[in-house]
Amino acid sequence: MRLKVQSVSTTYGKKTILHDVSLPNIPAGTIVGLLGPNASGKSTLMKCLAGEKKCDGHISFDKLNVAETDQKHWFNKVATMPQTPPSPTALTPTELMWSTARALALPISDRELARNIERIFKDLGLVQFALSPLHTLSGGKRQLVGLALALIREPELFLLDEPTSALDLHWKISVLALVHGKVKSEGKIALAALHDLDLAARYCDILVLLKQGRIVASGPPFEVLTSQNIERVYHVETEISDTGKGYPRIDVIAPLKENHENA
Amino acid sequence: MTNSNDLYTGFSQLTRRRVVVLSSMFIALLVSLWLDILAGPAGLSAGQVLKGLIHPDTLELRYQIILWDVRLPDALIALAVGAALGLSGIETQTVLDNPLASPFTLGVSSAAVVGASIAIVLIPDIPNLPTQFILPFLALSGALGASLLVLLVVQISGGSRQTVVLFGISLVFLCNAISSGFHLIADEDALQQVVFWTIGNLTKAGWLEVAIVSSCFFIILPFSLKHVWLLTLLRGGEAHARSTGVNVSRLRTWVIVRSSILAAFAVCFVGTIGFVGLVGPHIARLLLGEDHRMLVPGAAICGALLLSMASTLSKTLIPGVIIPVGILTAVVGVPLFLSLLFQRSRRQ
Amino acid sequence: MKFFIVTLLSVFFVHGAQAKPLELIDLAGRKVTVETPVSRFGLSEGRYIATLSLLRKNNPVEGLVGMMSPLKWTHPVLEQKLFSKFPKAKNIPVFGTKGADSVSAEKIIDLRPEVIILGLGDHGPNSKAKELIDQLEAAGIKIIFIDFRQNPLKNTLPSLKILGQLFGAEERAQAYIDFYQDRMDTIRTRLENVIDKPKVFLQVHAGRRECCWGMADGMLGPFVEYAGGNNIADKIAPGPTALHTHEFLLLENPDVWIATASGTIPEFESGALPVTTGAGVTAQIAEESLTRYLTTSEFQAMDAIRNGRAHSFWHNFYNSPLNIVVLEALAKWIHPTLFKDIDPQQTLNTLYNRFMPVEIDGTYFATYRHDKL
Numbered sequence: 001m002r003l004k005v006q007s008v009s010t011t012y013g014k015k016t017i018l019h020d021v022s023l024p025n026i027p028a029g030t031i032v033g034l035l036g037p038n039a040s041g042k043s044t045l046m047k048c049l050a051g052e053k054k055c056d057g058h059i060s061f062d063k064l065n066v067a068e069t070d071q072k073h074w075f076n077k078v079a080t081m082p083q084t085p086p087s088p089t090a091l092t093p094t095e096l097m098w099s100t101a102r103a104l105a106l107p108i109s110d111r112e113l114a115r116n117i118e119r120i121f122k123d124l125g126l127v128q129f130a131l132s133p134l135h136t137l138s139g140g141k142r143q144l145v146g147l148a149l150a151l152i153r154e155p156e157l158f159l160l161d162e163p164t165s166a167l168d169l170h171w172k173i174s175v176l177a178l179v180h181g182k183v184k185s186e187g188k189i190a191l192a193a194l195h196d197l198d199l200a201a202r203y204c205d206i207l208v209l210l211k212q213g214r215i216v217a218s219g220p221p222f223e224v225l226t227s228q229n230i231e232r233v234y235h236v237e238t239e240i241s242d243t244g245k246g247y248p249r250i251d252v253i254a255p256l257k258e259n260h261e262n263a
Numbered sequence: 264m265t266n267s268n269d270l271y272t273g274f275s276q277l278t279r280r281r282v283v284v285l286s287s288m289f290i291a292l293l294v295s296l297w298l299d300i301l302a303g304p305a306g307l308s309a310g311q312v313l314k315g316l317i318h319p320d321t322l323e324l325r326y327q328i329i330l331w332d333v334r335l336p337d338a339l340i341a342l343a344v345g346a347a348l349g350l351s352g353i354e355t356q357t358v359l360d361n362p363l364a365s366p367f368t369l370g371v372s373s374a375a376v377v378g379a380s381i382a383i384v385l386i387p388d389i390p391n392l393p394t395q396f397i398l399p400f401l402a403l404s405g406a407l408g409a410s411l412l413v414l415l416v417v418q419i420s421g422g423s424r425q426t427v428v429l430f431g432i433s434l435v436f437l438c439n440a441i442s443s444g445f446h447l448i449a450d451e452d453a454l455q456q457v458v459f460w461t462i463g464n465l466t467k468a469g470w471l472e473v474a475i476v477s478s479c480f481f482i483i484l485p486f487s488l489k490h491v492w493l494l495t496l497l498r499g500g501e502a503h504a505r506s507t508g509v510n511v512s513r514l515r516t517w518v519i520v521r522s523s524i525l526a527a528f529a530v531c532f533v534g535t536i537g538f539v540g541l542v543g544p545h546i547a548r549l550l551l552g553e554d555h556r557m558l559v560p561g562a563a564i565c566g567a568l569l570l571s572m573a574s575t576l577s578k579t580l581i582p583g584v585i586i587p588v589g590i591l592t593a594v595v596g597v598p599l600f601l602s603l604l605f606q607r608s609r610r611q
Numbered sequence: 612m613k614f615f616i617v618t619l620l621s622v623f624f625v626h627g628a629q630a631k632p633l634e635l636i637d638l639a640g641r642k643v644t645v646e647t648p649v650s651r652f653g654l655s656e657g658r659y660i661a662t663l664s665l666l667r668k669n670n671p672v673e674g675l676v677g678m679m680s681p682l683k684w685t686h687p688v689l690e691q692k693l694f695s696k697f698p699k700a701k702n703i704p705v706f707g708t709k710g711a712d713s714v715s716a717e718k719i720i721d722l723r724p725e726v727i728i729l730g731l732g733d734h735g736p737n738s739k740a741k742e743l744i745d746q747l748e749a750a751g752i753k754i755i756f757i758d759f760r761q762n763p764l765k766n767t768l769p770s771l772k773i774l775g776q777l778f779g780a781e782e783r784a785q786a787y788i789d790f791y792q793d794r795m796d797t798i799r800t801r802l803e804n805v806i807d808k809p810k811v812f813l814q815v816h817a818g819r820r821e822c823c824w825g826m827a828d829g830m831l832g833p834f835v836e837y838a839g840g841n842n843i844a845d846k847i848a849p850g851p852t853a854l855h856t857h858e859f860l861l862l863e864n865p866d867v868w869i870a871t872a873s874g875t876i877p878e879f880e881s882g883a884l885p886v887t888t889g890a891g892v893t894a895q896i897a898e899e900s901l902t903r904y905l906t907t908s909e910f911q912a913m914d915a916i917r918n919g920r921a922h923s924f925w926h927n928f929y930n931s932p933l934n935i936v937v938l939e940a941l942a943k944w945i946h947p948t949l950f951k952d953i954d955p956q957q958t959l960n961t962l963y964n965r966f967m968p969v970e971i972d973g974t975y976f977a978t979y980r981h982d983k984l
Contacts, residue, residue, distance in 0.1 A: 052505060075508035087360075087500035091553040094274050099495035099554075100507055114271035121270070131273055133552075134499075149503060304706075305721035325720045328750035333717045395741040450852040451824075452732070459712045466716065467742045583706050583718040 008057035017044045018213045028187040033204030041213040042193040046159045050080040079155035085142040088135035093145045120148045139166045158190035176203040201247045281557045288564045295571040299338040302575045304583040340468040341574040342567040343476040347529035349566020351522035352540035358518040365540040366526035370409040370434030372535040378405030380445040403531040410523030422512025463536035463589030472532040479528040491555040536589045542596040549603045639738040639756035648779030653724040655735025657682035666780040668968045672700040676722040679707035688890035692969040711736040720750045732761030760930040764833045802839040809866035811840035817870030818884035818904045838941035857909040868915040873926035888925045890973040897977035921979035
């Protein structure tokens with residue numbers, strides 16, 4: 001078991017954002033999809049896992065407890081792709097990658113770093129933009145650069161906060177396929193916050209459904225993505241079917257009127 | 264495989280090109296220094312100046328003094344102050360992600376004016392301090408006091424950019440108000456003195472001041488260079504920096520500490536010369552991009568170049584008369600900056 | 612025999628006029644050794660040429676290699692007269708503009724003066740301009756501070772003495788000093804038993820600067836006290852000059868109001884406010900410009916104006932050894948009966964006749980006539 005997340009709670013000021021969130025133990029080679037509407041606590045949970053925020057509860061990866069590990073050491077193993085893509089400045093993707101690698105003191109030579117960067121850029125279709133200023137790149141391309149920045153660090157655990165939100169269909173699929181391939185072949189773990197339920201169902205081994213900082217359901221896609229759960233969390237009426245390829249298909253029918261439920 | 268060389272080659276070429284640009288800027292700086300040393304109402308030829316630099320005794324005494332006690336210190340203080348302001352400017356701009364940021368906008372210069380006003384209007388006596396150092400000392404104290412306040416705010420606010428910038432601006436207004444208070448009780452002479460000090464004057468500085476400001480610059484430079492990767496990374500956005508484990512708040516603190524100290528020392532002897540710390544970094548950015556390995560020294564060089572050219576102009580526009588250099592930094596800097604901007608936008 | 616004695620005497624006389632080192636303490640308290648008489652020198656402000664004219668009637672600008680600001684800024688008419696009489700003076704170089712910051716040390720050194728004469732508190736570099744002083748002294752140039760502005764009551768005569776020594780005009784300087792001292796003594800002795808000290812306000816640059824800048828304990832302020840008056844500005848101003856309000860004047864309601872006049876004839880003719888006196892100014896213009904300035908409700912409410920005890924004098928007396936005429940004018944205006952016989956204009960004429968190379972013309976003092984309103 002590589003990733004353990006148990007009873008995680010945290011607040012921003014007086015407001016509790018996460019209530020006692022526990023995930024099933026996650027083995028190597030797993031992709032976890034974090035689902036839930038905005039302000040359900042997905043980003044905050046990622047910050048807890050990334051060590052960016054001090055949270056209550058138990059979080060450990062490869063037997064290393066985040067609360068007891070030196071931050072630098074943790075960041076060697078864990079890389080976050082934040083929700084905000086890199087800023088549109090005159091900086092070029094290559095420079096950003098290079099400076100990130102050097103600031104983190106990655107122990108590789110210049111040539112090897114260049115090779116790695118080029119490989120990642122090729123996978124993400126960024127080669128022709130490698131030396132163009134970020135402000136000339138579209139939001140989608142910049143988001144891909146954000147992913148590249150996580151990839152160059154070669155972490156064991158990927159935390160991807162809405163990695164496909166600005167991407168067109170081609171790249172949405174390509175990115176998830178890329179992450180899927182990498183995780184499976186290298187025995188890593190990726191946690192991705194996603195809005196697209198179909199893609200989540202297709203590419204994730206485990207799904208975690210959050211609402212207002214609490215777990216509604218967690219487990220394989222078929223278990224989590226039920227009409228009832230989706231209705232409860234997203235307030236939409238859906239029809240779930242089996243694609244026959246091992247994951248469900250979600251047909252969204254209509255939005256439902258707002259219910260004032262007590263969660 | 265040629266592919267693998269493309270990015271490496273491309274990036275190396277880009278870096279090499281920038282190093283060439285940086286070197287050219289440095290050469291331009293040396294040329295400007297040379298011209299500044301040549302400039303002046305005494306009719307010294309280039310040959311005489313060269314001779315006087317190598318074998319001072321071959322010149323008659325008054326030319327020796329002109330070269331070694333008047334022109335050289337003034338030319339060198341321009342370099343030292345310009346470099347200091349350029350360096351503190353680029354770091355502050357990057358770390359606050361604000362193109363208008365500089366230690367001046369953090370209140371350092373306005374606080375220095377408060378100190379100078381106190382010195383000029385009240386003419387206090389400070390024990391154990393020779394009279395000619397009272398004004399720089401008070402200006403320095405004011406400037407460092409302001410940076411201390413800004414630092415406190417950084418700590419309390421958790422390093423939020425906006426808070427820091429807003430606090431800096433309020434400090435500027437507060438200090439301006441306090442200075443004006445002193446001006447109310449000043450007589451006409453003191454008022455004029457304060458005004459001129461605020462505009463800036465390189466001629467009051469001698470070799471000691473050159474040594475102090477240069478030492479300050481060279482002591483702080485290594486610390487800035489140590490952070491070049493972090494600063495470049497920071498240009499990718501605060502979210503990215505935090506996700507990489509960079510303690511942005513701490514970086515901000517360190518940068519503000521060293522930029523304020525550097526700027527404080529730079530202005531306490533020559534007055535609050537404006538514009539250099541703002542435009543020097545921008546010109547460097549237009550020429551060198553965002554790679555702070557190049558940009559940090561580049562901003563220092565640009566600042567020094569700007570002030571050096573202004574210094575030459577201040578001596579030569581009206582021969583035999585010194586025009587305050589602070590007026591000319593804008594006269595030199597704005598056209599330079601605008602022409603670079605237009606070139607850049609035409610290329611795009 | 613007579614011829615022999617005369618020749619012998621003249622040899623001694625000639626020998627005495629050769630350069631000899633003089634050790635003096637200048638007005639900044641600095642000990643300076645100079646070779647006198649000085650043959651090449653510089654001035655901070657051109658206005659000191661007027662002073663030099665006092666001492667060297669026949670060659671006022673002989674040896675002057677440069678100055679920061681030209682004479683025309685304070686004495687335009689005098690400059691013209693001097694230029695026509697001494698055409699060499701026209702091309703004397705300038706090494707700055709209006710302030711100490713504009714001074715080019717290099718230019719001064721290049722002009723090779725032996726001595727630079729600076730003022731303690733004038734618009735040029737003062738004793739705190741350390742870098743400049745170091746540079747000049749390193750080049751072998753002596754710096755000597757005089758003062759006719761910061762504390763003229765104390766420093767006018769010592770400054771004159773130094774200038775006399777510098778230019779080998781000790782006798783002439785002494786003659787002026789005696790004249791000056793005699794006038795001062797007269798005023799002082801007459802006031803010895805006088806208890807009544809009328810309240811006086813001395814306003815600077817009337818009509819040019821906003822109302823009301825006053826002279827307190829600096830510049831001509833102390834002259835007021837010496838002339839038997841009570842300087843109301845001095846009581847509350849923190850420095851040598853300060854800006855007072857109309858309200859302050861109305862509250863204090865001084866017995867006498869005196870202003871320095873820096874207006875020019877073109878300004879008067881265009882209807883501008885600066886009170887005008889000086890060369891080429893007629894008595895009528897002087898009086899009219901004063902009246903023009905004082906016909907505001909605030910001034911008209913003051914006793915000093917209503918009693919016709921409002922006066923003006925030429926502003927540029929204040930930074931010059933001619934300030935003795937100001938002292939006399941103040942005494943006369945503050946204690947009119949006591950000093951009925953004193954005539955500052957007459958003193959001025961005498962001074963010009965005896966000491967200056969050019970003639971004087973114009974009106975330098977004016978009194979406001981309330982009854983003529």
